[in-house]
Amino acid sequence: MSHVDAQSLHVAVLYPDLLNLYGDRGNARALERRCEARGIEATVTGVDIGDEWSPEDADIVLVGGGQDREQRRVQADLERRGDDLRQYVDDDGVVLAVCGGFQLFGHHYRGWDGEVMPGIGLFDAVAAHPGPKIARCVGNVVVLWEGETVVGFENHGGRTYLNDNQAPFGDVVTGFGNNGGDGLEGARVKNAFGTYLHGAVLPKNPHLADRLLALALERRYGPDSADLAPLDDSAARKAHAEALHAALSTSESALGRRFA
Amino acid sequence: MSTPHIRPGVSPRLTAAILAGKAVRQGMRTLGSGGTALPGLVVERLDADAATRIAGGLSATALITGTNGKTTTAAMLARILRADGRAVIHNRSGSNLLRGVTAALVAEASPLGKLPSGCTAVLETDEAALPAIARAAPPSVAVFTNLMRDQLDRYGEIESIALRWADALQDFPNDATIALNVDDPLIASLAARWAGECLTFGIEDPNVPAAPEGEIVDAVWDPQTRDDFRYTRRYFAQLGRWYTDSGAQRPTPEVAAEQIAIGEQSMQFTLRTPDGSTPINLPAEGLYSVYNALAAAAAALALGVAAETVRDGLEQHEAAFGRQEELEVEGRRVRVLLGKNPSGMNQALRTLQQSGQQHHMLVLLNDGIADGTDVSWIWDVDWESQAAHCASLTVGGRRAADMALRLEYAGLPEPIEPVGNDIGRALRQALDATPKSEQLVILPTYTAMLDVRQRLGRMGASRLWDVA
Ligand SMILES: [Zn+2]
Numbered sequence: 001m002s003h004v005d006a007q008s009l010h011v012a013v014l015y016p017d018l019l020n021l022y023g024d025r026g027n028a029r030a031l032e033r034r035c036e037a038r039g040i041e042a043t044v045t046g047v048d049i050g051d052e053w054s055p056e057d058a059d060i061v062l063v064g065g066g067q068d069r070e071q072r073r074v075q076a077d078l079e080r081r082g083d084d085l086r087q088y089v090d091d092d093g094v095v096l097a098v099c100g101g102f103q104l105f106g107h108h109y110r111g112w113d114g115e116v117m118p119g120i121g122l123f124d125a126v127a128a129h130p131g132p133k134i135a136r137c138v139g140n141v142v143v144l145w146e147g148e149t150v151v152g153f154e155n156h157g158g159r160t161y162l163n164d165n166q167a168p169f170g171d172v173v174t175g176f177g178n179n180g181g182d183g184l185e186g187a188r189v190k191n192a193f194g195t196y197l198h199g200a201v202l203p204k205n206p207h208l209a210d211r212l213l214a215l216a217l218e219r220r221y222g223p224d225s226a227d228l229a230p231l232d233d234s235a236a237r238k239a240h241a242e243a244l245h246a247a248l249s250t251s252e253s254a255l256g257r258r259f260a
Numbered sequence: 261m262s263t264p265h266i267r268p269g270v271s272p273r274l275t276a277a278i279l280a281g282k283a284v285r286q287g288m289r290t291l292g293s294g295g296t297a298l299p300g301l302v303v304e305r306l307d308a309d310a311a312t313r314i315a316g317g318l319s320a321t322a323l324i325t326g327t328n329g330k331t332t333t334a335a336m337l338a339r340i341l342r343a344d345g346r347a348v349i350h351n352r353s354g355s356n357l358l359r360g361v362t363a364a365l366v367a368e369a370s371p372l373g374k375l376p377s378g379c380t381a382v383l384e385t386d387e388a389a390l391p392a393i394a395r396a397a398p399p400s401v402a403v404f405t406n407l408m409r410d411q412l413d414r415y416g417e418i419e420s421i422a423l424r425w426a427d428a429l430q431d432f433p434n435d436a437t438i439a440l441n442v443d444d445p446l447i448a449s450l451a452a453r454w455a456g457e458c459l460t461f462g463i464e465d466p467n468v469p470a471a472p473e474g475e476i477v478d479a480v481w482d483p484q485t486r487d488d489f490r491y492t493r494r495y496f497a498q499l500g501r502w503y504t505d506s507g508a509q510r511p512t513p514e515v516a517a518e519q520i521a522i523g524e525q526s527m528q529f530t531l532r533t534p535d536g537s538t539p540i541n542l543p544a545e546g547l548y549s550v551y552n553a554l555a556a557a558a559a560a561l562a563l564g565v566a567a568e569t570v571r572d573g574l575e576q577h578e579a580a581f582g583r584q585e586e587l588e589v590e591g592r593r594v595r596v597l598l599g600k601n602p603s604g605m606n607q608a609l610r611t612l613q614q615s616g617q618q619h620h621m622l623v624l625l626n627d628g629i630a631d632g633t634d635v636s637w638i639w640d641v642d643w644e645s646q647a648a649h650c651a652s653l654t655v656g657g658r659r660a661a662d663m664a665l666r667l668e669y670a671g672l673p674e675p676i677e678p679v680g681n682d683i684g685r686a687l688r689q690a691l692d693a694t695p696k697s698e699q700l701v702i703l704p705t706y707t708a709m710l711d712v713r714q715r716l717g718r719m720g721a722s723r724l725w726d727v728a
Pocket of ligand 1 (some may be wrong): 021065085100101153154155156196198
């Protein structure tokens with residue numbers, strides 16, 4: 001009897017109720033949807049504080065953004081899972097950590113009131129809020145990632161600084177990125193991506209969504225299994241183009257500065 | 261900190277500022293553009309204390325702040341006060357920064373800065389502008405409606421607004437009353453920061469339907485004790501009957517809506533006040549309208565208006581043109597429901613769904629400063645619930661493609677061909693998709709609402725109850 005089992009993927013969303021600032025829930029929906037369309041069975045599970053869970057059960061781990069107080073709230077629970085998560089990434093596990101989640105996946109985050117929240121050190125980076133009187137990094141962002149644009153919105157008080165050997169996710173075309181100074185955005189370790197681009201970054205960046213899926217399938221089913229059938233992405237491409245336009249038309253001055 | 265004491269009396273600088281402000285206003289009228297805060301800006305530039313000096317001549321001041329419901333609450337309160345025979349000064353909807361308040365005061369003031377005697381100011385107050393406005397126009401009553409996730413790009417984190425409000429309270433006059441929506445735990449917590457009079461309001465009805473699971477909620481715990489807020493019943497967003505494990509709980513409101521019934525484009529309830537109860541037939545829809553009415557009622561009661569007059573004022577309420585009410589355009593019924601943040605939009609959708617009908621929909625998403633430049637919030641709206649109620653769909657505005665992608669994910673009907681930036685074309689397309697005598701529902705963000713309202717006006721839209 002020859003039959004090929006349908007592929008399946010497990011997506012775990014860490015703290016879906018606490019770290020869900022501005023549309024982060026759309027990322028899980030994008031992965032789910034793109035699997036469905038290809039006959040890949042996707043299950044999405046939320047992981048809350050205190051839940052019995054091991055990253056080994058997951059193929060993709062998502063963590064979203066929160067305000068300082070929510071980050072403080074999940075911090076101890078996340079720290080407890082640090083060893084498991086680092087091991088998972090070491091074993092090529094796929095991660096997308098956005099905004100507040102990205103900050104807590106570095107060594108630590110110092111909040112606006114000066115309180116230091118230890119992170120899990122998955123990224124060799126530190127984040128610090130310069131204080132309530134300093135302006136936040138807010139606006140549309142365009143990042144150049146492996147020769148393609150990734151579009152989104154950023155809104156973070158904290159600034160992230162990568163240590164020397166830590167690779168960024170991409171280069172800032174327009175926007176602040178990690179700290180508004182060094183032109184770098186996010187961080188990447190193996191198959192773990194950290195970024196400040198929040199608000200459902202995957203739906204309008206389907207190439208990034210598919211990369212996460214391909215990496216996860218490859219890890220689970222071997223290198224030949226990761227050929228993803230193309231999908232009709234016309235709506236996503238239009239949204240991508242529109243966001244690109246919004247970012248570039250509102251930031252001519254910033255662009256001028258960067259490329260002057 | 262203390263309120264700056266500005267000496268009343270004639271000031272040449274103030275007079276120059278007022279005359280300049282009035283001239284600018286007149287000039288703008290001639291050009292046919294009203295409603296901006298430019299006159300206020302000019303006056304502020306010429307005399308930074310102008311608002312404070314003029315406001316000194318008010319007999320009472322009501323400030324209304326919070327995320328959702330400010331405009332409608334202010335309109336309801338103004339109507340109640342007029343029903344009570346008082347002269348009311350009112351800032352224009354949306355002009356809710358200090359310059360908007362200044363513009364409203366200058367418009368009524370004589371060149372010497374004198375207001376007609378006995379005026380009450382009803383001032384819609386931007387959340388972040390509350391400290392500045394309260395210093396310029398010290399409140400007799402300040403109403404706090406709710407504090408929800410809204411435009412984090414502009415306001416920053418919710419907690420920082422709550423802290424700013426708590427600071428602002430320290431500058432309020434000692435005899436001010438604060439009116440608090442105690443169904444919102446973050447608003448209720450302001451009571452502990454205020455030594456003066458406090459009047460609480462909320463919903464007291466065990467039969468109000470609970471919010472759907474999975475709806476976005478903010479303020480999940482007490483910032484002081486870090487206790488979770490739990491709910492015996494949650495109405496929408498974080499509003500409801502809350503308590504914490506360490507024994508804090510929602511206080512029983514002194515001004516309450518009881519026995520709420522949903523009517524045809526109206527809400528009926530019993531308004532319970534410390535003065536006794538009175539039945540209200542409110543010509544507005546949705547539970548949030550009941551909250552707006554409670555907020556206005558609490559402010560009016562604090563200003564000494566009798567409960568019967570509060571009822572008369574509320575029952576005369578009319579939505580602003582093209583906002584919430586039904587219009588008639590080319591033989592179609594058109595409704596405009598402003599949706600500027602997830603909880604507001606979820607409420608608008610729930611109100612639509614209560615009718616049980618299918619809707620032709622026009623969704624307009626702009627990303628101007630007044631809309632919030634971050635459109636990510638559309639992912640936090642439960643559009644999925646509308647999938648079964650949508651007969652046709654048109655999308656427009658500066659971020660139409662983003663909206664179309666979100667609605668495709670939500671399973672709304674295809675084909676969704678975003679018409680792009682051109683709101684005029686989007687409106688045309690949506691009207692064409694709506695058969696005669698059927699209803700088109702327009703869900704715009706703030707600047708898109710201003711735009712579409714103007715177009716509807718030019719198309720000869722009339723209020724349906726005027727032609728009926
Ligand atoms: Zn963010």
